[in-house]
Amino acid sequence: MCGICGYYNGSSGEPASQAIIEHMTQLIHHRGPDDTGYHLDGPLGLGFARLSIIDLEGGHQPMCNETGEIWLVFNGEIWNYQELRKELIEKGHRFSTSSDSETIIHAYEEYGLDCFTRLHGMFGLVLWDAPRKRLLLARDRAGKKPLYYTHVNGTLVFGSEIKALLAHPGVKREPDIQAMADFLSVRYVPGPETLFANIYKVQPGHWLLYEHDTLQENCYWDYQFGKIEQQAEEDYIQGIRAHIWRAVEERMMADVPVGAMLSGGVDSSIITGIMSKLTNQKVKTFAVGFDHPDYSELPYARLVARHFGTDHHELVVKSSDMTQYWPLLTWHRDEPVSEPSDLGVYLISRLARQYVKVVLSGEGGDELFAGYPKYVVDWIAQYYHILPRVVRDNVIQQLLDRLPYSMRKLKNTARTLSQPAPQRWMSWFGIFNGPMKNELLSKHVLSSINMDAARAFQRWLSKNPQRDDLSAMLYLDTRIWLPDNLLMKGDKMTMAASLESRIPLLDYHLMEYAASIPSHNKIKPFRAKYLLKKAFTDFLPHPILTRKKMGFNVPTGIWFRGGQRNLITQLLLSDRLCSRGYFNEEFIARMLREHLEGRTNYQAQLFTLASLELWFRIFIDSPKLEKPELSVEELLAEDQKVAVSLS
Known part of the structure; x- marks a missing residue:
């Protein structure tokens, strides 16, 4: 797991700047604090920040082939790299490291643009083919790892995070008003757009080819839900168990300690249980709760931890944590914090990083097996x-x-x-x-x-x-909701703590298998996630299987009426927000008043607007790109100081 960035002056041919590449890389140093690397080749510049997971000594990047003609920066892991390595060696390729990264280079040499269909893993990567003057960007099938780009005046700029692109002097920091309106509808920006004008996401399962000053996009993987093949229910149950067991085992591959994020829900409990059966050591598990009992899943996480005998760690998030870290989370997200649960993921990731370098988490089960x-x-x-x-x-x-x-x-x-x-x-x-x-x-x-x-x-x-x-809903959730929101949150918040997160339930073989199961087998009258729960009925504690679905809820509505009352009022009724000219100020004031008086619950709407305003202040208003150190209260206090000095 790492951070990658760079740019290519494909039109002008102007030499890339070492200083620009270094600045871009420095802004994503948190993604890879173990090592830094650069490569400049005329108009091309590549930057890399490494979090060492596999081949700790030999995995330095940017990495090249034997002739120095093909170069790679790669963020992620390739689970089948050993099999690919053997296949490529038999075809005459020579390896100089034991890393999965080098496998990608030789796979490209051997198979060209078809190489991505042979990669089983999670990745955002960039390949530079020097003889062809060809730049290639690609993203894994499920969109677990992010990759952004912009094409400005013949220059292609790219990176694992948007802030790296913003460090390039040719990239403007301007909001996309249409994307902002979409964000207000769904709390995230559906790809390929982002909240920044002219900055885009590489779509999951796609590659981009920049050659001869032309940008070409191709979808190399997609899949179909709701096929008509019918098997016995027991066959589906056995298939689900086999695929998930294999997926978890593959993702325990590492040369560093591996733990598990444990919410106490069905998905993370299954993963924790399988991990405990695959190792002789106690699995380190990490759980987060909140300072209100109705919003805390910690009792369920403890139950699972006891059941499987894990080395369990947990923390409780308070209202003051949100106000302290909200600006920082916004900076790491590159976009507004879409949901308050980002805070819990970030803080538990910091705790986990004290013990392990890799965690497995349970995203994807609801979207594959109809759990919502x-x-x-x-x-x-x-x-x-x-x-x-x-x-x-x-x-x-x-x-x-x-x-x-x-x-x-x-x-x-x-x-x-x-x-x-x-x-x-x-x-x-x-x-x-x-x-x-x-x-x-x-x-x-x-x-x-x-x-x-x-x-x-x-x-x-x-x-x-x-x-x-049902098939359409599941398909859309895996192609939009997951990569543009949940997976984005998981990647940005764990990498903010220099922690790698792996997601077994979004193994693409499992995704294809789950999609092949007819809809009427997945859901029964008033029973969500029917097949997945049945597949692990004899494996999980009974209360985990029968508990009401809770989700990763945060008591922001309560916080806004309590300790954060003045903060949310100052933020949403501020002169700065009003001066942007995007919103009806009277409507915001009425909505805020009705929530604070307890007449209705607008916590999601208020949080979304406040998050958007913080994003504007950090990425649009400020001329700097540095990591914010101030809390929300301190940011507002700075505003008041400026207002007083101007008056």
């Missing part, structure tokens, strides 16, 4: 449409109107059942959509954007239609 409540609710939609219109519009809607405020999520979800699928799904987990978005955004912004935030969903489905609604 929304999948069950959408299953009900097929029956809702059978009802006569008069029953739907009169009887059911009148009943919904009488539901208490405590059942608002059910009420809002049920109201959308008659909408077309992509819009229905968007409204379920959206933050600002429909009337709220119209009220929030200024007339100037509304006149310049596309209000349909579901168009990213439709774009993916138009390329790869799925067999049924």
Whole structure:
């Protein structure tokens, strides 16, 4: 796990600057504090920050082949590198290291652009083919590792994090207003866009080729949910167990200590249990909770730790931690902190880094095996449409109107059942959509954007239609929600602590296998994640299998009404936010007032707006790119000092 960056003056041919490459690399030093490397070749410059995991002595990068013609910077791990290495040696390739990185170089020499289909791993990488003057960027199938780029005046600039690109003098720091509107809808920016104008993500399972001043994109991997092959349920159960066991075993490969992130949910508990069976040593596990009992999963994590005999470590996050680290998390994210759970991931990663260098985590199980409540609710939609219109519009809607405020999520979800699928799904987990978005955004912004935030969903489905609604939801969640939000959070927050995170449940063989299981086998009436739970019924403690799904919730709504009351008020009603001209100030003030008075719960909306404002202050307003050391209170105090001095 590392950080990579660089640029190529493909149009002008102007020599790359050592100083620029060093600055770009320095900004992502946290991703790889063990070693630093550079390579300049005329108009090309490559930078590398290494976190040593495999071949600690011989894995220095940038790395080249025997002739010095093919160069690589690579962030990630290749699980099948030993098999590939053997295959390539038999074809006459000579290796000088034992690292997985060198395997990529020889695979490119042997197979050209088809080499990526042979790589089984997680990666963001850049290859420089000097004889062809060809630059190649690629990202793993699931999008576990990030890779950004921009093409400015014939120069291609790239890196593991956006801040590295911003260090290049030709890259402007400007917000993308359309991307901002999309962020307000879903709390992340669907790829390939980012919140920065003209800066893009390499899409999962894609490569980019920059040659002869032309940028070409290609999708080398995609997959289909909801195939029609039917097997016995027991066959699926055995297949799931075998794939997950293999995936965990592969990801325990390392020359450094490996631990596990343990939430106490089904997915992380399965991974922890398998790890404990594959080693004679106690697995080190790490869990995080919050200073409010209704938001803490620590009792479940402790239960799993006792069941499998792990060496367990945990911490409790407080309201003051959020205000202290919020600016720093924003800097590491490169985009607004999409969810408060980033804080928990960051702090538990810092704790874990004191004991291990690699952790396994449980992302992906819900998206492959239908674990979220929304999948069950959408299953009900097929029956809702059978009802006569008069029953739907009169009887059911009148009943919904009488539901208490405590059942608002059910009420809002049920109201959308008659909408077309992509819009229905968007409204379920959206933050600002429909009337709220119209009220929030200024007339100037509304006149310049596309209000349909579901168009990213439709774009993916138009390329790869799925067999049924559940399959479409699962497909979209693996192609957009995971890489653009959850995996981004996991990568940025763990790498902020110089910790490598591996994700067994997003092994692409497992993804393809899960996708081949028909939808009616994955979900049963009011029973989410049916097959996965059944596959490990005899393996996990019973309370873990039967507990209500909690998610990684953070008590921000409570914090905003308590110790963070003044902070959130100052931030959202600040002159600086108002001066941007993007929002309706009266609507924000009304929403804030109603939340603070306890009349409704706008914690997600308030957090999203506050996160966006902090992003503007750190990346757009400030001329510097340095890591912020101030808390939110200290940032606001600095504002007040400036205001006083100006007056």
